[in-house]
Amino acid sequence: MTLGLELAYWQQSFLRSAGVLAAVLLPAGTFVYLFLFKMVSFMQNRLGPMEAGPFGSMQLLAEVGKFLQKEDIVPERADKQLFKIAPYLVVGTVLLVYLAVPFGPDMLFADLEGGVFYVLAISSISTLGVLLAGWSSANKFALIGGLRAAGQLIAYELPMVLAVVGVVIQAGTMNLNGIVAAQATGSIFGFDLLGNPYILTQFIAFAIFMIAVQAELNQTPFDMPIAESELVSGFMTEYSGLRFLLFFIGEFASAGAFAAVAATLFLGGWSVPDAWVDLDNDIFNLLGPIILLTKMMFLGGLIFFVRFTFPRFREDQLQKLAWTVLIPISLVNILATTVLKVAF
Amino acid sequence: MTAITDREKLAYANAQAADGRVNLEFETDEGMTLNMGPQHPATHGTLRIVVKLDGEQVVSCEPVMGYMHRGYEKLLEVRTYPQVNTLINRIDWLGSFANEVPFILATERLMGIEAPPRAQWIRTIMFELSRISNISLFVGDMALHIGAMTAAFYAFRDREFVLNQIESVSGGRFHPNYDRIGGLKDDLPKGWGADTKAAMARIRDFCDEMETLVEGNEIFQARARGVGVIPADVALQYGLTGANLRASGVDWDLRRDEPVGLAWNEVDWNVITHPDGDSFARFWVRVQEIREATRIVDQLIDGLPAGPVMAKVPRIIKVPEGEAWVATENPLGEMGFYVISKGDLGPFRVKIRTASFNNISIVPWVCRGVYVPDVVTILASLYFILGDIDR
Numbered sequence: 001m002t003l004g005l006e007l008a009y010w011q012q013s014f015l016r017s018a019g020v021l022a023a024v025l026l027p028a029g030t031f032v033y034l035f036l037f038k039m040v041s042f043m044q045n046r047l048g049p050m051e052a053g054p055f056g057s058m059q060l061l062a063e064v065g066k067f068l069q070k071e072d073i074v075p076e077r078a079d080k081q082l083f084k085i086a087p088y089l090v091v092g093t094v095l096l097v098y099l100a101v102p103f104g105p106d107m108l109f110a111d112l113e114g115g116v117f118y119v120l121a122i123s124s125i126s127t128l129g130v131l132l133a134g135w136s137s138a139n140k141f142a143l144i145g146g147l148r149a150a151g152q153l154i155a156y157e158l159p160m161v162l163a164v165v166g167v168v169i170q171a172g173t174m175n176l177n178g179i180v181a182a183q184a185t186g187s188i189f190g191f192d193l194l195g196n197p198y199i200l201t202q203f204i205a206f207a208i209f210m211i212a213v214q215a216e217l218n219q220t221p222f223d224m225p226i227a228e229s230e231l232v233s234g235f236m237t238e239y240s241g242l243r244f245l246l247f248f249i250g251e252f253a254s255a256g257a258f259a260a261v262a263a264t265l266f267l268g269g270w271s272v273p274d275a276w277v278d279l280d281n282d283i284f285n286l287l288g289p290i291i292l293l294t295k296m297m298f299l300g301g302l303i304f305f306v307r308f309t310f311p312r313f314r315e316d317q318l319q320k321l322a323w324t325v326l327i328p329i330s331l332v333n334i335l336a337t338t339v340l341k342v343a344f
Numbered sequence: 345m346t347a348i349t350d351r352e353k354l355a356y357a358n359a360q361a362a363d364g365r366v367n368l369e370f371e372t373d374e375g376m377t378l379n380m381g382p383q384h385p386a387t388h389g390t391l392r393i394v395v396k397l398d399g400e401q402v403v404s405c406e407p408v409m410g411y412m413h414r415g416y417e418k419l420l421e422v423r424t425y426p427q428v429n430t431l432i433n434r435i436d437w438l439g440s441f442a443n444e445v446p447f448i449l450a451t452e453r454l455m456g457i458e459a460p461p462r463a464q465w466i467r468t469i470m471f472e473l474s475r476i477s478n479i480s481l482f483v484g485d486m487a488l489h490i491g492a493m494t495a496a497f498y499a500f501r502d503r504e505f506v507l508n509q510i511e512s513v514s515g516g517r518f519h520p521n522y523d524r525i526g527g528l529k530d531d532l533p534k535g536w537g538a539d540t541k542a543a544m545a546r547i548r549d550f551c552d553e554m555e556t557l558v559e560g561n562e563i564f565q566a567r568a569r570g571v572g573v574i575p576a577d578v579a580l581q582y583g584l585t586g587a588n589l590r591a592s593g594v595d596w597d598l599r600r601d602e603p604v605g606l607a608w609n610e611v612d613w614n615v616i617t618h619p620d621g622d623s624f625a626r627f628w629v630r631v632q633e634i635r636e637a638t639r640i641v642d643q644l645i646d647g648l649p650a651g652p653v654m655a656k657v658p659r660i661i662k663v664p665e666g667e668a669w670v671a672t673e674n675p676l677g678e679m680g681f682y683v684i685s686k687g688d689l690g691p692f693r694v695k696i697r698t699a700s701f702n703n704i705s706i707v708p709w710v711c712r713g714v715y716v717p718d719v720v721t722i723l724a725s726l727y728f729i730l731g732d733i734d735r
Contacts, residue, residue, distance in 0.1 A: 044497035140378050144400070144716065220491050221563050229386050229489045230720045311563045312491025314717045315400060 016109055023098045027256030027296055028249055029060055034297070035304035036252070043308055067248075070241035075138050078238065082136035087239070087246035089129030094250055096122045097257040102177040104270050104288030105279070115176035116168055119261055120161055123216065126254060127153040130218075130225060133247075134235035145234025148315055149225035152215055155322035156222075160212035162330035166205040166337040167198050167265050180269035184279055189344075195273035199266040204333045206266045208326050210302065213258045215318070217251070219303060221310040222318055255303055256296060263295035375403055378716070382411040386489055386720045389730025393707070395719060402719060405711040407704050412734040420694045425451055425525060425661045428691070433519040435698060436732040439478035439675040441470045441510070444523040447694075449604055450670040450683045451525050454663045458605065463527040463653040468607040469540075469644045470513065470522065471672075472637040476547055477506045478675035479587075479630050479637075482727045486627055487558045489724035490567050495558050502550040505543040512536060525661055527654030537645040544638040551635050559628065568624035572710050572722035575621060582709065583702040586677025588726055591629040592621035598673035606672075611643040623725035630727070662689060676700050676732055700732035 007015070037059060041048030049056030074080055100115040102108040112118050127149055134146015168174055171182040186196025199206045215222035226234040236247050263269060270288030271279055313321070381392035390411035396403045416435065420428050432447055433440040445467060452458060459467070484499025507517045512533055514520035522529050558564050574584070579592040589596055597615040599608040616632040618625035663685040671680030677699025686692040703726050711719050 040494075044494050045501045046497065140376060144378075220493075223491065224717070227491070227717070229491065230717050232385060308494050310492060311487065311558075311561060311567060312717070313563055314567060314715060316715065317566055 020095050020098055020109060023101075023103070024095055024253045024256070025249070027260070027293065027300075028253040030293075030297070031252045031255055031259075031300050031304070033057060033060055035300055039301065039304060040308050043305075064245065067241055067245035070244075072241040072243060073238070075238050077138040079136035079138070082132045083238075084243070086129045086133035086136065087243045087250065089132065090126045090250035091246050091253065093122060093126040093129065094253040094257050096125075097254070097261070100176055101257070101260045101264060101292075102180060102270060102288075103292055104285040105177075106282075107270070107285045107288055108177065111177060112175065114174045116164055116174045116179070116265070119176070120157075120164065123254070123257070124153060124157055126250065129250075130235050133239070134225075137235070137238040139238050141231040141233075142235050142237045145225045145227070145231050145237070148227075149218065149235060151315065152218070152222065152225065152318065155319050156212045156215040156326075159208050159322060159326035159330050160216065162327065162334060163205040163208040163212065164265060166202050166330070166333050169334065169337050169341055170198060170202060176264050176269070180264060180271050181279075183268040184271040184274045193273065193275050195268060195271075195275065197266065197268045197273075202266065202333075202337070204329065205337075206262075208330050208333070209262060209266070210299075211326065213262060214303060214306060215322075217255050217258060217303070219255070219307040221306070221313050223307075223312055224315050224318065227312060255300060259296040259299040259303065260292060262299050263292055267295045267299070269295075380719070381408075386723055388485070389733075391704070391728070391730055391733065393719070393723070395711075395716070397716065400715045402711050402714050402716065405708050405719065407707045409701075409704070409733050412730055414731075414735060416735045417694055417696055420691055422690065424689045425663060425691065428694075429523065430519070430521055432696075433521055434731060435696065435735055436478070436674065436676055436679070436700070436729045437518060438481055438729055439474040440516075440519045441474040441514075441522060442478075442672065442674040443679065444521070445471055445606070446604075446670045446672045446674075446679055447681045447683070448523045448525055449672070450668040450681045451661075451663060453668045453670060454666050454683065454685050455525070455657075455661075456664075457526050457655050457657065459527045459655055460652050461607075461649045462531075462651045463655075464605060465607045465610075465644055465648050466528055466532060466653065467523065469641055469648075470510065470520070471606065472641050472644075473506055473510055473540075474520075475675040476634055476637050476641075477503050477510065478729075479634050480506070480547065480550065482630055483554050483558070483627070483634075486721075486724040486727070487554075487564070489720050490564055492558065492561070492564070495554065498550065498553060498557070502546055505546050509536070509540045509543050512539070524654065524657075526657035527652070531653050537648070541642055541645060544641055547634060547638050551631055554631060559624075559631065565624060567717070567721055568627060568725065569620075569622055571623045571714065571718050572725060573620070573622045574706065574710055578706070578709065579621070582706040584677070584706060585699050585702065586673065586675070587629045587633060588626055588677065588703050590615065590617045591625040593617055593619040598671060598678055602671070604670055604672060607644060608640065610647065611640055613640050613643075623721050626725040626727070660689070662687065663691070671697065674699060676727065676729060677703060696735055698732045698735060700728035700730075704728050704733055 037048045037056065049059035052058040052062045074083055097119055099109045100112050100118050130149040131146045134142045171179040173179060183197050184195045188196050188201060218225050236244060239247060270292045272291060376397045378395045378397055380386065380395055382390040392408040392411060393405060394408060395405045416431060419431060423431065428447060429444055432443045435443045480499050480503045484496035487495035510520055511517045514522035574592050576592045576594050579589050579594060595615055595617050600615055603609045613636045616629050616636060618629050665685055665687045667684045669680060669682045671678050679699055680697040682695040683691050684693040710722055
């Protein structure tokens with residue numbers, strides 16, 4: 001953080017912690033209100049929350065208050081330790097994902113050389129939390145939900161990684177800020193007015209990445225781990241009160257995290273094309289988060305629009321889609337990217 | 345329960361054993377037993393389905409009914425004939441008017457009276473309206489069970505127009521209680537025909553919308569096509585009726601085959617069948633049936649005869665001794681009333697044949713070897729109303 005301030009180490013740590021919390025909760029809250037409450041309501045011919053605050057904007061606080069009042073029930077035959085840890089594992093993972101996402105030239109929590117690798121690796125841990133929740137609940141619906149989540153992870157981690165490989169090849173770096181810079185200063189066949197946001201040159205990778213994100217987030221059409229019409233609530237069936245709230249926050253915070261990662265990888269992250277303004281300016285430490293949030297909202301809208309439009313796949317159909325369609329296409333994409341990279 | 349006699353003790357033990365049999369049968373063998381219901385989102389009511397699983401695959405599956413048994417057949421024995429109407433409204437609560445018709449027709453047959461033509465035509469219109477209000481909800485419900493939440497809201501939205509029309513005739517949205525022995529409670533309100541035709545146009549739009557939003561969706565097709573295939577002969581053996589039977593390719597419709605004094609034969613419409621017999625076929629047939637129903641309603645409104653809506657009926661209804669069976673093609677399938685009268689103010693015994701009870705009896709046959717999500721698809725596509733199973 002070089003904002004011209006000299007801060008003690010504990011002050012920096014405090015700021016970073018507060019920053020991560022804000023980075024997690026702010027997009028999550030906005031996603032819930034804007035998409036889960038409002039956009040979906042308008043899609044479904046209803047108004048959504050209208051009573052709490054202007055246009056129901058305080059509804060989220062009311063919901064949190066409701067969950068905090070509820071009794072925290074642990075089933076008698078549950079594996080109590082694991083049962084209690086699981087939601088924290090899910091939420092903690094999201095905090096860790098944000099660690100590597102850059103919000104501005106200097107607005108970042110950790111400048112990791114292998115940022116992409118770190119993000120993809122750490123995001124898989126949340127499935128461990130889901131699996132723990134499913135296993136420890138001592139509930140058959142939860143067990144099936146947890147196992148489905150595990151199967152889904154294995155199937156969709158691969159296309160996601162392979163899709164990102166295309167971006168990494170094109171940018172020539174795994175550092176997320178490096179990828180942002182490569183998009184802002186790049187050009188498409190000499191045309192540099194837009195820079196080179198990889199959504200234009202890596203559109204196949206973008207499509208595969210977003211499909212895999214949908215599966216990773218357990219959103220319809222890949223919401224088999226929850227599948228409320230089959231498994232009641234899947235792995236969350238036995239949770240109540242604060243722990244249910246944590247799962248809920250985890251779901252939307254990780255939607256925000258993946259939207260941030262996708263915006264960074266494909267939409268130019270915190271930057272605008274270098275041809276428009278000089279990016280080497282401290283003001284972007286303040287504008288960057290806003291620009292990134294705008295792009296995240298666009299991607300979040302996409303995620304939730306799909307979620308509330310499509311029916312759900314069956315487990316075997318999901319596996320088939322991943323292994324026979326997405327992985328071959330992403331491999332071809334890598335090949336094409338490599339060839340073009342060498343050729344131009 | 346405090347048992348007094350040996351006979352009561354035995355009856356109690358028997359009931360307990362029958363209840364325990366299902367549990368025991370499914371718990372003792374290998375594999376995992378999944379108890380879907382009585383409280384489960386897919387059973388929209390209190391149907392219990394005990395599923396034995398091998399991984400995600402269903403080894404065997406048994407529906408357990410009776411969690412909402414209300415004893416209607418017994419209750420009807422202590423009601424007078426006009427009072428029966430209110431109760432049987434609650435059997436299939438989504439298409440209530442259609443429940444009233446077969447009982448009233450059976451009573452009229454026993455009494456040897458016939459409703460005037462205008463009453464018969466209005467009965468047919470209301471019958472088809474309740475069919476539309478019932479099945480349009482199925483369309484949204486099936487999409488919801490397959491995972492598409494939004495379609496369910498569209499179904500609720502457009503069903504409202506039909507419910508408004510039913511309300512403006514009878515005063516009741518869900519339970520019209522509009523049919524009377526010998527005719528109808530009231531004539532239609534002024535301007536009702538034009539409003540209803542506008543509502544029918546909305547419903548046809550709704551069908552178009554559902555065909556593109558749900559039926560045309562690749563994921564929906566992947567989930568529904570080839571899932572839960574019921575061949576025609578099996579469907580007949582299990583006594584399936586209604587759209588479930590027609591989706592198996594059996595051309596059987598009581599509206600055409602036994603019109604029992606209603607006006608279906610006066611208008612031009614088609615019986616819809618589909619050769620496949622899978623969940624998709626059942627969905628498709630029902631959507632097409634909504635279309636046909638709107639056609640029937642439109643034509644009936646155009647040709648509505650003038651005249652009274654009530655025949656000459658004594659103030660106190662006493663039904664002469666005799667037995668009568670009348671069945672009609674209700675939204676869920678064949679619904680019939682066997683009424684036995686001993687010449688009293690109320691029926692001596694009523695046997696109600698409801699469609700859902702038979703439709704759901706095929707679940708163990710059709711659910712073998714499918715995956716857990718398919719159980720939900722099949723249940724949704726067979727389309728039962730819990731009140732119609734348990735009565």
